[in-house]
Amino acid sequence: MLGIEETAYYIPEKRVSNFNRKEKFGIGDEFIRNKIGVEEIAVKSDLENTSDMCIAAYKKLKEKIEINNQDIDVVIVVTQNPDYSIPQTSAILHGVLGFKDECASFDISLGCSGFVYGLSVITSFMKANKFKKGLLFTADPYSKIVDPADKNTSLLFGDAATVTLITENPVFIAQDFVFGTNGACYKDLICENNTLYMNGRGIANFAIKIVPKDILALLERNNLEKEDIDKYLIHQGSKFIVDSLSKKIGLDESKVMYDISLYGNTVSSSIPILIEKIIKDESVDLALGSGFGVGLSWANVLLKRVR
Amino acid sequence: MLGIEETAYYIPEKRVSNFNRKEKFGIGDEFIRNKIGVEEIAVKSDLENTSDMCIAAYKKLKEKIEINNQDIDVVIVVTQNPDYSIPQTSAILHGVLGFKDECASFDISLGCSGFVYGLSVITSFMKANKFKKGLLFTADPYSKIVDPADKNTSLLFGDAATVTLITENPVFIAQDFVFGTNGACYKDLICENNTLYMNGRGIANFAIKIVPKDILALLERNNLEKEDIDKYLIHQGSKFIVDSLSKKIGLDESKVMYDISLYGNTVSSSIPILIEKIIKDESVDLALGSGFGVGLSWANVLLKRVR
Numbered sequence: 001m002l003g004i005e006e007t008a009y010y011i012p013e014k015r016v017s018n019f020n021r022k023e024k025f026g027i028g029d030e031f032i033r034n035k036i037g038v039e040e041i042a043v044k045s046d047l048e049n050t051s052d053m054c055i056a057a058y059k060k061l062k063e064k065i066e067i068n069n070q071d072i073d074v075v076i077v078v079t080q081n082p083d084y085s086i087p088q089t090s091a092i093l094h095g096v097l098g099f100k101d102e103c104a105s106f107d108i109s110l111g112c113s114g115f116v117y118g119l120s121v122i123t124s125f126m127k128a129n130k131f132k133k134g135l136l137f138t139a140d141p142y143s144k145i146v147d148p149a150d151k152n153t154s155l156l157f158g159d160a161a162t163v164t165l166i167t168e169n170p171v172f173i174a175q176d177f178v179f180g181t182n183g184a185c186y187k188d189l190i191c192e193n194n195t196l197y198m199n200g201r202g203i204a205n206f207a208i209k210i211v212p213k214d215i216l217a218l219l220e221r222n223n224l225e226k227e228d229i230d231k232y233l234i235h236q237g238s239k240f241i242v243d244s245l246s247k248k249i250g251l252d253e254s255k256v257m258y259d260i261s262l263y264g265n266t267v268s269s270s271i272p273i274l275i276e277k278i279i280k281d282e283s284v285d286l287a288l289g290s291g292f293g294v295g296l297s298w299a300n301v302l303l304k305r306v307r
Numbered sequence: 308m309l310g311i312e313e314t315a316y317y318i319p320e321k322r323v324s325n326f327n328r329k330e331k332f333g334i335g336d337e338f339i340r341n342k343i344g345v346e347e348i349a350v351k352s353d354l355e356n357t358s359d360m361c362i363a364a365y366k367k368l369k370e371k372i373e374i375n376n377q378d379i380d381v382v383i384v385v386t387q388n389p390d391y392s393i394p395q396t397s398a399i400l401h402g403v404l405g406f407k408d409e410c411a412s413f414d415i416s417l418g419c420s421g422f423v424y425g426l427s428v429i430t431s432f433m434k435a436n437k438f439k440k441g442l443l444f445t446a447d448p449y450s451k452i453v454d455p456a457d458k459n460t461s462l463l464f465g466d467a468a469t470v471t472l473i474t475e476n477p478v479f480i481a482q483d484f485v486f487g488t489n490g491a492c493y494k495d496l497i498c499e500n501n502t503l504y505m506n507g508r509g510i511a512n513f514a515i516k517i518v519p520k521d522i523l524a525l526l527e528r529n530n531l532e533k534e535d536i537d538k539y540l541i542h543q544g545s546k547f548i549v550d551s552l553s554k555k556i557g558l559d560e561s562k563v564m565y566d567i568s569l570y571g572n573t574v575s576s577s578i579p580i581l582i583e584k585i586i587k588d589e590s591v592d593l594a595l596g597s598g599f600g601v602g603l604s605w606a607n608v609l610l611k612r613v614r
Contacts (some may be wrong), residue, residue: 075488080392080395082416085392085452086497087387087418087493087496087497087602088416088601091488091602092493094488094489094490094491094602095490095493096490098491099490101489102487103487103488104424104486105602106415106421106428106604107415107416108413108414108416109389109395110395110413110414111393111394117411117413120435121413121428124431124434125428125432127431127435129427129484129486145392145393178409179381179411179436180408181382181406181408181412183397183398183399183400183401183402183406185402186399186402189394190393190394210408294395295398297395297412299411
């Protein structure tokens with residue numbers, strides 16, 4: 001069965017502190033620490049492009065596990081901030097990393113739900129085409145499109161890339177997925193004239209309304225109680241959103257991961273970064289990942305450790 | 308088994324004649340008719356966006372077959388010219404067409420190989436998630452990015468959108484696929500500063516070198532001779548490329564479709580437009596689709612009529 005064998009991430013070194021922007025945005029420590037829950041954001045260098053960040057993540061993956069580049073059968077990049085609109089960033093990675101001619105490659109355009117979608121797409125595509133080794137990248141450097149003067153976005157989003165190795169020797173398999181879309185509200189998170197606009201309240205209301213019932217439905221149809229899940233990997237949109245969702249669903253706080261205070265909301269990279277932190281933790285048998293945002297779109301996945 | 312039940316396309320009415328541009332580009336009738344094989348290109352109106360073209364194609368689909376919008380489980384749009392970089396165009400379609408909340412949606416970023424890839428992605432994703440009805444759109448209006456003064460691109464590319472209905476009641480099933488990437492040459496077809504650049508010779512050389520052997524390999528592993536295929540749906544890049552590939556492979560000319568002289572190279576829409584033309588033709592049992600271009604990327608599919 002195909003699943004996640006290993007994962008790695010790259011977060012650029014450079015940080016911009018939100019404490020240094022308190023006066024500019026008229027905010028206090030309480031807002032920074034407990035509302036948005038982001039003390040500083042990670043920002044890529046101007047010389048770094050999306051593909052460079054993916055390559056940096058792949059380098060870290062190769063430090064953890066031996067991979068022969070010639071064995072890779074498919075490369076998928078989840079991004080809405082590619083190097084170019086044409087070609088797809090996966091092709092650029094293919095060229096730079098010298099993958100074989102027979103390697104399939106394409107990009108998926110999705111935001112914060114992108115990793116969960118990508119996990120279903122890559123595993124089903126690999127299974128159908130009898131592929132053995134695949135790479136799922138996420139990299140959505142919002143620093144390319146965030147207006148530094150926009151309080152709603154510039155305090156929140158950080159840059160990162162991740163790569164997940166999919167093989168027939170998995171540590172986690174995806175046992176079940178649930179997907180959804182509310183396209184009518186797509187303007188709540190949109191990039192126009194190369195600038196991101198976010199209706200933060202709209203997104204939060206949508207997530208709090210939609211996500212809990214879908215998580216509970218996913219549990220129910222797999223005959224699970226919420227206590228059966230060892231870790232909840234809720235998209236790290238902000239501390240407010242993670243706390244609100246946990247409370248609404250009634251989750252044990254110790255099971256809900258929160259990790260982004262020192263790098264920010266990394267869009268489709270937030271869930272795979274959390275997976276990296278639990279993949280070696282044998283106490284985690286079952287994890288539930290929940291991505292939501294751009295689209296508006298959401299996707300939940302039940303991850304089960306293979307014993 | 309999941310496959311293609313019906314398909315429809317939309318080509319904007321407006322045409323720009325290449326005969327009226329002979330002087331401007333220093334070209335003659337022979338070049339127009341037999342080299343590029345495009346007499347006029349279809350151009351969308353300035354008021355029309357990518358999602359509008361998809362909706363026009365969907366309207367045509369609904370004229371052919373009854374579809375309840377609430378039955379659609381997944382919408383995928385293949386494009387590299389979306390309405391916005393954020394959100395994905397599939398979400399906009401979801402909103403406008405009023406699909407259900409449980410409908411999954413995402414975009415795939417690929418060029419001329421996009422429909423064949425998309426067909427594998429949507430069928431495998433649907434199978435894995437037990438979905439019954441899906442829509443695969445293609446829409447890549449290059450008029451958004453073509454420089455009217457660029458002879459290499461402005462005589463060639465036309466605007467179109469297609470939609471393919473995937474169900475468990477198929478007319479054609481995809482029996483086998485083969486994919487490939489040559490990322491090292493990605494600069495041969497690239498959009499920089501919102502303008503398309505194409506190294507036509509580079510793309511042609513790549514296609515003539517790579518595509519024939521992959522088509523023959525696909526036939527061989529399915530125990531087929533090239534004569535067993537009733538129609539070849541080669542990406543309609545230009546007359547030169549379709550003729551060159553047919554000759555190189557040694558195909559019977561009458562089996563090779565060529566259709567674009569009155570609307571142009573429509574990127575990922577070119578193969579599904581050809582499928583629309585043969586779906587009701589019972590004499591076509593086996594068809595072979597071959598897409599290649601942006602990436603550089605290619606994908607071949609063997610389509611079999613369900614009897």
